[in-house]
Amino acid sequence: MHPDCEVAFPAPKTFQPLPSRGILAAAGFSLKIIRQALEMKEATESVILDGLSRLIWAGEAFLAGPVLGAPMAVMALEELARRGAREIVFLGLAGSLKPELKPGQLVCPDSGLSTEGTSAHYPAPLAPDQELRYRIISGGTQGEVLGGRIWSTDGIYRETYRLAERQKSAGARLVDMECTALWAAARFRGLRLASLLVIADVLDGWEHRNAFGRPEFRQGLARAAELAGRLIKSSNRTREEGA
Secondary structure, X not given: OOOOOOOOOOOXXXXXXXXXXXXXXXOHHHHHHHHHHOOOOOOEEXXXXXXXXXXXXXXXXXXXXXXXXXXXXXXXXXXXXXXOOOEEEEEEEEEEOOOOOOOOOEEOOOEEEXXXXXXXXXXXXXXXXXXXXXXXXXXXXXXXXXXXXXXXXXXXXXXXXXXXXXXXXXXXXXXEOOHHXXXXXXXXXXXXXXXXXXXXXXXXXXXXXXXXXXXHHHHHXXXXXXXXXXXHHHHHHHHHHHO
């Protein structure tokens, strides 16, 4: 056997194929909101990652999460891929590095800088699927979904002032823990994946400001779920019409 061959992980005992399109969510509290947007009134539910994340599917869409950090997010992605997922919107949270990005605003980043450790295992570009990204942005009103470069890190307690300034100098506008790893893994596996993020906190200078309890953040999360849900449902309708 070639030394670069991958280990073949066994399929789950209760393996069931998934719809090809769906949403991977970073925050557990967003699952209910996203489920409503996908109109999953009657759905099949199970767990992945030994019960750390939920998996819900109905009709032609699935919803999985929560995931936290690059390793967990990519493990979930690998599980979804081997069950049949092929097009995924990652609905996540991000911190603002620029004063013009306010809590509750939506961002669909176009490129990334990585200080997380997972993407190095997937030799592929640190960029989303651009066609899916275009569809996400087109689903909002003009100027509603912003763009820009993201910095992904798995050492959130080591987001030092100097390191943040270095990433900002390289063009980063926001920071998260998952995007670059998910993009690289998706590209490596031949999947379509793009990210729709809600600004949840602000890392500006020496101060960190959390916005989770603010109404503008909750409104932004609801709007992101609406846009992602609409995209998945419209993609399925287009597929049915072209069949």
